[in-house]
Amino acid sequence: MKRFLDAYGEDLEFGQIQMNYLDWSFQDAKGKADLLKQFDIPIWVMEPLRGGSLSKLASEYEERLTMLRPEEKIPAWGFRFLQSIPEVTVILSGMSTYEQLEENIATFEEERPLTQDERKCLLKIADEMLVKKTVPCTACRYCTSHCPMELDIPRLIGLYNEYTVTGGGFIAPMVVGVLPENKRPSACIGCKSCEQVCPQQIQISVVMKEFSDALK
């Protein structure tokens, strides 16, 4: 993205990125927003509720948010988070029912950006959601030179995380689908040689097997 902005940033009227409180760290939306800010490019947001997955949370998370703002509906937290980012000028939200349309209109009738404490709580919840759903690969790449199949392990784990967070989605299956067969998760022979050097002690062979089975 930096190279693209270095080349074309001057000509851009806006930058459209996927941004929501879960992707703030997961897809590094924060880094992308910072870059667009550096280039003075307004942000247009897509997937503010991550395909609707942030419109309903686990009850423990919903309770924590409701304690902070009893009157705020759960989907509105996603929009209030974005209202807290001054560079955001447009939020594109898909709606599938008339009720959702009415709710969103009501939400945007007023700007109620999050306070520091509310934002901290929301991002902490996002971190907790990610810890539960994702494999904590740091992309250090210590493992890759140990793989006899020369798999791009951190990339595959990143796709696995995308797959689990979206409950399948289309991105991970599509990206894996265009890899050569001998570079897909199914090419893992389960030798575990990568696991000997992983500082995060990830059971990589298990992840590859699960991912491969899920994609069948």
Ligand code: SF4
């Ligand atoms: S377990 Fe799989 S990913 Fe790990 S080194 Fe062996 S073939 Fe590569």
Ligand code: SF4
């Ligand atoms: S060694 Fe572990 S943490 Fe590092 S890239 Fe490989 S799987 Fe990820």
